[in-house]
Amino acid sequence: MVSLKELRTNAVKILEAAGNDSPSADVDFILQTMGFSKTDIIIGDKTVNADAETQFLHSVERVKSGEPVQYVAGGCEFMSMWFAVSPATLIPRCDTEILVGRVIELCKDKDNIRIFEVGSGSGCIAISLARFLPGARVVSVDISADALQIARQNAESLGVSDRVSFMEWDIKKGFPEFLESPDVIVSNPPYIPKADVIELDKKVKDFEPLTALDGGEDGLDFYRLISELAPLKNGGIIAFEVGIGQADAVAEMLNERFVDVEITKDLSKVDRVVTAKMQGD
Known part of the structure; x- marks a missing residue:
């Protein structure tokens, strides 16, 4: 058997030699998902x-090869909750917590709200909104059956699961008729411009x-589609990252x-979220 300290030290050296940009953090992340506490480490x-x-x-070794540590570990934290992830889903990022937080702020005083999400991924947005807005019911769609699983x-x-429904749907067909x-x-x-994906x-x-990265020639295809067709009720809220x-x-x-179009910055002072209200009461 080997000590945890020795194992960690050697692993950090392996990732450093491979050019990993966050070797200590990645090693500690793996160890914590194996059950070791921060104090243990x-x-x-x-x-x-x-x-x-x-x-x-x-x-x-998987991280050394370039695979994201979140996929290796099978999940990550988002809004202080653990979400399973796979290569079928984007890895939840802290920037998206700004989007969730903004929607919560706008809806915290509303009862029995109905939310529709385009692009389920891991479900981190839909599920977080349901957790923080107890009266909300959420329908979320995604083109990927694997992501929906x-x-x-x-x-x-x-x-x-009683308040969040996930369904397979290509939003390029428009919004579902039942909605x-x-x-x-x-x-x-x-929202990545097509030419930038390779970079x-x-x-x-x-x-x-x-499919979760390529936003068309200028990266704005889905914003155009959703904003043009959004079937919101009068006074309803639209929110984009x-x-x-x-x-x-x-x-x-x-x-x-x-x-009431508003732009919200992320923690790095980058414009990250755009919200607005449908005209009407």
Whole structure:
């Protein structure tokens, strides 16, 4: 058996040599998903048996090859909840917590709201909204059956499967006919310009789903489609996460049908979320 400290030190060196940009954080993430606490990792005096060592080193090799540590671990934290992820889903990011937080802020005093999400992914947005808005009912659509399987698993494990429904749907066909005018439409759509996809970090372009990244020639295809067709009720809210440099263009689109258009910055002071209200009461 080997000590946790020795195992960690060697693993960090392996990832450093491979050019990993966050070796210590990735190693600690793997160890924590194996059941070691932050205190265990800091002290480092626990011993690791052969089976656990083999499992750990296999995970380190996958990260060394460029695979995102979240896929290796099978999940990550979002809004202080654990979400399962797979290569069928985008990895939830802290920028998207800004989107969720903004919707919660706008809806916290509303009862029995109906939310429609475009682009389920892991379900992190839909599920978080259901958890933080107890009266909300959410319908979320995605083109990927594999992603929806993960999303449903997360809804079940986080106790909101009775209020969150996931369905396979290509939003390019328009909004589903069964959808009555919702109170909120929310989306973190694909927003990378097609020509820029190939320039993305290897961890993103080689492992995360292309359909969740490619936003068309200028990255704005889905914003146009959703904002033009959104079947919101009067006074309903539309909320988008946007890419760097896209907020003004998306806000301009929304000005054509909506009022009270607002831009919210992320923690890095980048314009990250655009919200608006459908004209009417």
